[in-house]
Amino acid sequence: MLSPFFVGAFLFLGLQVHRALGFIECSVLDYGAVADNTTDLGPALMKAWQECVIPQVTTTVATDVLLYVPAGDYLLASTVTFDDAENWNLHIAGNVYLPFDPDLTGTMLTFENCDNILLNGPGAIFGNGYRYREGGDLLLFPDRPRLIRFQTCNNVEITEVTLFDAPMFHVTIIGYNVAHDMSIIASHIGETDGFDVSGNNNYVHDVSVECVTVKTPTNGFLAQRITCIFTAGCNIGSFGSGATGVDVQNVFYSDVTISNSDAGVMIKSYPNCQGTVKNVTYTGFTLDAAAYPIYISAFWMGGTDDTGTLEISDVTYENFMGSGTPTRPGVLLDCNEATPCSNIAFSGISLTNTIADTFTNACGSGLSGLDTC
Ligand SMILES: *[C@@H]1O[C@H](CO)[C@@H](O)[C@H](O)[C@H]1NC(C)=O
Ligand SMILES: *[C@@H]1O[C@H](CO)[C@@H](O)[C@H](O)[C@H]1NC(C)=O
Numbered sequence: 001m002l003s004p005f006f007v008g009a010f011l012f013l014g015l016q017v018h019r020a021l022g023f024i025e026c027s028v029l030d031y032g033a034v035a036d037n038t039t040d041l042g043p044a045l046m047k048a049w050q051e052c053v054i055p056q057v058t059t060t061v062a063t064d065v066l067l068y069v070p071a072g073d074y075l076l077a078s079t080v081t082f083d084d085a086e087n088w089n090l091h092i093a094g095n096v097y098l099p100f101d102p103d104l105t106g107t108m109l110t111f112e113n114c115d116n117i118l119l120n121g122p123g124a125i126f127g128n129g130y131r132y133r134e135g136g137d138l139l140l141f142p143d144r145p146r147l148i149r150f151q152t153c154n155n156v157e158i159t160e161v162t163l164f165d166a167p168m169f170h171v172t173i174i175g176y177n178v179a180h181d182m183s184i185i186a187s188h189i190g191e192t193d194g195f196d197v198s199g200n201n202n203y204v205h206d207v208s209v210e211c212v213t214v215k216t217p218t219n220g221f222l223a224q225r226i227t228c229i230f231t232a233g234c235n236i237g238s239f240g241s242g243a244t245g246v247d248v249q250n251v252f253y254s255d256v257t258i259s260n261s262d263a264g265v266m267i268k269s270y271p272n273c274q275g276t277v278k279n280v281t282y283t284g285f286t287l288d289a290a291a292y293p294i295y296i297s298a299f300w301m302g303g304t305d306d307t308g309t310l311e312i313s314d315v316t317y318e319n320f321m322g323s324g325t326p327t328r329p330g331v332l333l334d335c336n337e338a339t340p341c342s343n344i345a346f347s348g349i350s351l352t353n354t355i356a357d358t359f360t361n362a363c364g365s366g367l368s369g370l371d372t373c
Contacts, residue, residue, distance in 0.1 A: 023063055023064050023065065023066060024052075024056045024064065024065045024066065025066045025068045026049070026052030026053050026056070026065065026066060027048070027068045027069075027070055028041065028044040028045055028048050028068065028069050028070075028074075029044075029070060030048065030052075031044045031047040031051065031052065032044040032047060033048075033069070035070070035071075035072025035073055035074055035094060036073070037073040037074065037075050037097060038075055039074075040075060040076070040077040040078055041069070041076045041077075041096060042076055042077060042078035042079065042080050043078070045069075045109075046080055048067055048068075049067055052067075053065050053067050053088050057086065057088055059087065060087050060116060061087070062087055062089045062116050062117060062118040062157075063089050063118060064087075064088075064089075065087070065088045066088070066089045066090075066091045067088060067089065067090045067091065068091050068093070069092045069094045069096065069123065070093050070094055071093045071123070072094045073094065074094055074095070074096050074097065075096075075097055076097065076098055076108055076125075077098075077099050077101065078104075079106045079107060079108055079109075079110070080108065080110070081110040081111075081112060082109075082111045082112065082114065083112045083113060084112070084113050084114070085111050085113075085114040085115075085117055086114060086115045086116055087115070087116045087117075088117065088118075089117070089119075089120065090109075090117070090118070090119045091118075091120055091121075092119070092120070092123035092124075092125070092161055093122060093123045094123045095123060095125075096123065096124070097125075097126045097128065098125075098126065098127050098128050100128055100131040100132065104144070104145050105143040105144070105145055106145060106146070107145065107146045107147070107148065107149040107172070108125075108145055108148070109148045109149070110148075110149045111148075111150045111151070111156065112151045112153075113152050113153070114150065114152075114153040114154075114156065115154050115155055116154075116156075117150075117153065117155070117156045117157070118156075118159075119156070119157070119158045119159075119161060120157075120158070120159050120160045120161055121159070121161035121162065122160055122161075123162075124161065124163070125148075125161070125162075125164065126164045126165065127145075127147055127163070127170075128165060129144070129165040132144040146172065147163055147171065148163070148170065148172070149171075150172065150173045151172075153173075156173070156178070158171065158178075163194075170194050170195070171194065171195050171196070172195075172196045173195060173196070173198070173199065173202060178202070178203045178204070194212060194213075194228075195212045195213065196213045196215055197212065197213065197214055197215065197218065197221060198214070198215040198217055198218050199217075199218065200218070200219045200220050201219075201220040201221070201222075202218070202222070203221075203222045203223075204222070204223045204224075204226065212226060212228070212253075213234070213235045213236070214235070214236045214248060214251055215237075215239075215248075216237075216239050216243070216246045216247055216275070217245075217246075217247040217248070218247070218248045218249070218251065219247070219248075219249050219250055220250045220251075221250070221251045222252050223253045223254070223256070224253075224254050224255055225254075225255045225256075226255070226257070227256075228256060228257065228258040228259070228261060233262060233263030233264050233265055233266050233290070234253055234256060234258070234263075234264070234265045234266070234282070235265075235266045235267070235268060236248055236251065236267045236268070236277060236280065237266075237267055237268040237269050237277075237300065238268045238270065238300050238301070239269050239270070239275070239310075240270070240273075241270040241273075241301075241303075242270065242273070243269075243270070243273045243274070244273075244274040244275065245275050246273055246274065246275025246276065246277065246310055247275055247276055248276070248277045248280070249277075249278045250278075250279050251279070251280045251281070252281045252283075253265070253281070253283070254281075254282075254283045254284050255283075255284045256282075257285075257286045257288075258285065258286070258288065258290060258322075259287075259289070260288070261287070261288075261289075261290050261291065262290075262291045262292065263290065263291060263293075263295050264285060264287045264290040264293040264294055264320070265282050265293075265294055265295070265317070266292065266295040266296070266297065267280070267295075267296045267297070267312060267315070268295075268297050268300035269297070269298050269300060269308070269312075270298070270299070270300060270301065270303060270308070271298055271299055271304065271305055271306045271308045271336060272303070272305065272307050272308050273298075273308045274309045275309075275311070276310070276313075277310065277311070277312045277313075277315075278312075278313050279314045280314070280315045280316070281315075281316045282294075282315075282316070282317050282318070282320075283316070283317075284318070284319050285320045285322070286321055287320065287322035287323060287324070287351070288322055289323050289325060289353070290322070290323070290324050290325070291324070291328060292328060292329075292332055293320065293322075293324040293330050293351050293354065294317055294330060294331045294332070294349070294351075295331075295333075295334075296312060296315070296332075296334065296335060296341055296344070296362070297332075297334045298310065298312075298334060298335050298336045299334055306336050306337045306338050307338065308336050308338060308339060309336075309338065309339050310336065311339055311342075312335060312339075313341065313342045313343050314342075315341070315343070315344050315345070315364075316345045316346075316347075317331075317345070317347075317349060318346075318347050318348050319347070319348040320348065320349045320350065320351060321351070322351060322352070323351065323352045323353040323354075324351050324352070324353050324354035325353065325354070326354070326355070328354060328355060329354055329355055329356060330349070330357055331346070331349065331351075331357040331358075331359075331367060332357070332358050333358070333359045333360065333361075333370075334358070334360050334361075335361040336361060337361050340362055341361065341363070342362075342364070342373045343364055343373055344362055344363070344364030344365075344370070345365050345366050346364070346365070346366030346367045346370070347366050349366070356369075357369060357370075
């Protein structure tokens with residue numbers, strides 16, 4: 001016969017196992033949300049988070065506590081900030097729509113100072129961005145909303161959710177995080193970056209996206225198996241006019257397909273920027289009619305006053321195939337006279353439908369006409 005001690009131990013173990021396997025679901029429908037595409041989802045998200053999620057987070061398994069948006073149509077008409085968020089899962093099964101509201105500004109969903117957050121689908125967020133840029137005019141509502149921001153967050157995973165047509169940037173990630181297996185689909189109007197990433201050791205893989213942009217500071221970024229559609233390309237920068245202390249290092253893109261795009265891969269800065277962009281590798285790119293397949297510009301947005309000391313070095317381009325445009329170079333390096341681009345290495349570049357490559361203040365290897373350093 002088992003002693004009471006053992007029975008107690010078994011019950012205790014059973015409880016632990018049950019808790020580890022089960023999860024707690026905090027549905028927004030229990031906190032004021034209505035799936036009528038009219039009631040603002042914002043307050044219900046906040047209430048469900050404060051009253052249900054926060055008190056019930058007991059483990060470090062994010063999927064144990066869900067802030068749950070069930071299937072249905074919801075209007076997100078106000079911004080929500082989850083500050084000091086840890087160890088939970090925003091699970092969006094429904095369709096979330098942004099209204100067109102000229103007064104709406106900021107970021108719709110912000111996670112701040114967060115750790116171990118999972119944001120997943122199978123739902124979608126529809127930004128209705130086209131309504132904020134009538135006729136393609138980006139100046140109409142310059143403060144139009146952005147979709148999602150992870151500010152000072154680590155161990156964030158964003159996956160399986162689809163983001164459509166943000167009025168401005170789709171996902172901003174600052175920290176050490178992973179995004180994978182998801183889509184971002186934008187109208188091709190500009191300033192609607194898919195992912196803007198900075199921080200250390202971020203990893204974006206298996207996504208179909210408008211573009212993946214690396215911002216400063218970044219040390220360690222890996223993007224793999226990316227399909228870029230209607231894109232401004234895989235960009236590093238710009239860093240803003242007059243930026244000092246730019247620091248982007250150890251960036252690696254591989255297996256990227258780009259179509260309907262302006263640039264293919266671009267490093268863009270201003271002639272007055274200062275700092276370092278170093279050790280960047282692009283490998284395995286397939287481009288379809290890219291306006292500028294491979295482009296480094298220290299004169300992004302014009303300007304010729306060449307006073308910068310931004311050092312762009314050790315950039316490798318490997319195995320690029322596909323097509324550019326018949327009026328532009330396949331490779332265009334336009335660097336600072338004061339601080340030339342150095343060690344720019346090319347191999348396996350086979351681009352069609354372009355004019356001759358152009359190199360200004362750059363040195364490296366692998367293409368004819370490029371000076372050795
Ligand atoms: C929900 O509302 C938004 C914004 O008002 C609208 O664009 C969208 O088409 C609506 N969705 C449905 C399914 O009616
Ligand atoms: C360059 O960056 C890659 C990651 O993209 C890293 O594995 C490698 O060690 C870096 N090389 C140097 C010399 O720092």
